[in-house]
Amino acid sequence: MMTPAFAGQSTPGGLLLALAVLLPFAGVLAGLAPGGRHAQRVAWVTVALGIGIVLEIAARLLISGDSLRYALGGWAPPLGVMLRADGLSVCMMLVVAVVVGAVAVYANGDFGTPSGTREARAPLAFWLLLLAVWGALNLVFVSGDIFTLYVALELLTFAGVPLVSLDGRAETLQAALRYLLYALIGSMLYLLGVFLLYGAYGTLDIALLAGKIGPGPLAWTAVALMSAGMLAKTALFPLHLWLPPAHAGAPAAASALLSALVIKGSWFVVVRLWLDVFGGMVGGSVAQLLAGLGAMAILFGNVVALRQARLKLLIAYSTVAQIGYLFLLFPLAAHDEGTRAVTGGLLQAISHASAKAAMFLAAGLIYSTLGHDRLADLRGAARALPMTLTAFALAGATLIGLPPSGGFLAKWLLMSAALASGQWWWALTMLLGGLLTSVYVFMVVVRAMEPAAPGWSPKKPVPRYQQLAVLGLATCSFLLGLAVLLPVDVAQIGRTVTTQAGMP
Known part of the structure; x- marks a missing residue:
């Protein structure tokens, strides 16, 4: 679908964008006021x-066939702030809602406060923090200007960092502080780029900037600063x-949020910057460099994952990969198959979010059942937790x-775009990454299927609803390939594109 580069009026249903952001934060305030076990009930209603x-x-987007927009306070850019949601935004909002819902079900077992308990x-x-992460991510996805994106990223950082250290152990506090340091440095670099662009072009609106910005030392400096900041946040x-x-x-529930969702916020900002703000100037060797870092991440993360002794560390390094x-989508997006590459990159983000959340939640159940997550001694896990291992x-x-x-x-779309544009080396990288991933997934499954020692019994019973939540997420990720049957490429609704390549 084509859409104008800029539209200054709100669209029917645009108010829903503001509600999607405000509702989770309203839930935070409503849960904070009564405190205690009431926060869980408030969270469930909010979810x-x-x-x-x-x-x-999503229904309004499909019916209208164009992006949704809402001018806050009735003021259109450049004086006001416009919320926008195109196909990319809505797809990300949908997967975040699904993951948040599944994590909420799972977390009832780990973070529930039954009546009669302290x-x-x-x-x-x-x-x-669950609601705060959700609200911040929704703001990232619907932000129409680069400063609102900064505000959303800061909210996401200060909601995500405490999730790391919920247990209060010294090592998790240290990890949280390291995460905070990287995130703050990334925010500072991003904000410097925002200052440069506003000083040069007098606007922060993404659509207006896209029509004004052009190659030059200042613009390239802003690209470098903002991209470096987001790469630090995305890890x-x-x-x-x-x-x-x-x-x-x-x-486990916090790891699922961090790995599946939180890092997607800063990645989505990179997509907005490179495709919508700097789309006319970035490409060539710069995009190849960014994809080169991605290829190194694929190889490094998978190889290091194979050397881990703990299941959660293996999954964490798998996230790096x-x-x-x-x-890999960035050097492909500038070619004739660019639309296919963007859709593939988005589908990769969505499928990774649901799959990685399921993996971390499964690891949490295995830890509860066995009392550890040592890869060398996963015997009996499959018999005790058949749904979880599935x-x-x-x-x-x-x-x-x-x-x-x-x-x-996702990989089919990216690989076909790579081959069609003559960039076969990215297709080879994806194939090699898939082979390495299959080794450690197979290793975990085989070890978990080994029979338990005689007389062994689970350390802790696992509620059935937790296993169903994990299985539901994993099933969603596995069946996402059926998106090929959709009559329209949802990711491209409401976007200005140069080519409209269909899905295979």
Whole structure:
């Protein structure tokens, strides 16, 4: 679908964008006021209402065939702030809503406060931070100017960092501080780029900037600063050092949010910058450099994952590798198959979000059952948790890229775009990454299927609803490949594109 480069009026249903952002933060305030176990009830109501709002936004997008817009206070840019949601935004909002809902179900077992038990700090903090992460991500996806993106990223940082150290252990506090340091440096670099662009062009609106900006020393400096800041927040190699200890040390529900969702916020900002703000100037060797870092992340993350002794650390380093795939789309987006590459990159982000959340939640259940997550001694896990191991295998198949998973369709789109544009080396990198991923997924599944020692019994019973939540997420990631049957490329609704390549 084509859309004008800039439209200054709100569209029918545009108010829903503001509600999608405000509702989670209203839930934070409503849960904070009564405190204690009431926060969980408030969170459940907020999650249910929020999912309904996101579904309505998706329905309005499909019906209108154009992006949704809402001018805050009735003031259009450049004086006011415009919220916008195109196909990319709505797809990301949908997967975030699904993951948040599944994590909320799972977290009822780990962070629930049954009546008659003493209230604790961690459950209250978790439910409030869950809603704060959701609201911040929705703001990232619908922001129409680069300063609002900065505000959203800061909200996301200060909601995500405490999730790392919910248990209060010294090592998790250290990991959280390292994460905070990288995030703040990234924010500072991004904000410097915002200052440069505003001083040069007098506007912060993405659509207006896209029509004014052109190659030049100032613009290139802004590109470098803002991109470097976002790469630090996304943990793209070699700026990944904060991610493995932060994600592996957090509780399972928090790790799922961090690895599946939080890092997608800063990646989405890179997509907005490179495709919508600087789309006319970035490309060539610069885009090849960014994809080169992604390729190094794929190889490094997978190789290091194979050397891990703990399941959660293996999954964390797998995240380092999977992040790399998200950056292969940039050198492909400028060619004739660019639309196909962008859709593939978005589908990779969506399938990774659901699959990686399922993996971390599965690891949490395995830890609860066995009392550890040592890879060398996973015997008995499959017999005790058959649904959980099935979910892990389905999520692993998605990361490998086996049909009919979302990972398969995403990699197919990216590889076909790479081959069509003559950039065969990126296709080779994806194939090698898939082979390495299959090794450690197979290793975990085989060890978990080994019979337990005689007389062994689970350390802790696992509620069935937690296993169903994990299996549901993994099934979603595995069946995402059926998106090929959709009559329209949803990711491209409301976007200005130069070519409209269909899905295979």
